[in-house]
Amino acid sequence: MEASAPAAPVEREAKPLVFEEFFQFQYPRLLRAMYLVTGDRHEAEELAQDAFVRAFERWDRVAAANNPPGYLYRTALNLYRSKLRRAKRAARKFTAPPPDPDLFAAADDRDAIGRALAGLPEGQREAVVMVEWLDMTNEEAGAALGISPVTVRVRIHRARGTLKPLLRPEVPA
CATH class of the missing domain: 1.10.10.10 (Winged helix-like DNA-binding domain superfamily/Winged helix DNA-binding domain)
Structure with missing residues (x-):
């Protein structure tokens, strides 16, 4: 029984390290991609963070998938699209003139x-x-x-x- 007790903590410790490595490598890339898609650094950061939260919540399935970065990018893009849809619905309720160009x-x-x-x-x-x-x-x-x-x-x-x-x-x- 003592031999099986150390095995469980090792498995628990391995999961966060794998996700941490994934995060360290993918976060800057995802942030740049979302910045190019949105044109706004703060929005890009929010989307990247939300995508990583969702990936972490499903990490067992995501890590086992054949393309974890693909899942991450698709999640971030879906979050962005959802945000755009919500904004369009809100804009229909409150029609305002377009903002002045910068x-x-x-x-x-x-x-x-x-x-x-x-x-x-x-x-x-x-x-x-x-x-x-x-x-x-x-x-x-x-x-x-x-x-x-x-x-x-x-x-x-x-x-x-x-x-x-x-x-x-x-x-x-």
């Missing part, structure tokens, strides 16, 4: 990329962030988004077509 935005490359990404349809923006920014394969991004790898490639192709003229500097003739 007149003081700097015109550096990072802002230009952020604005260009924000102009993309949601599906294209998600595919670009996952493949180009997070270096996921089309298969990994497809699994995270719940779409086929071919659809990921199509979305990226269309996004590049939209982004190319926006991000290419004009050269005087």
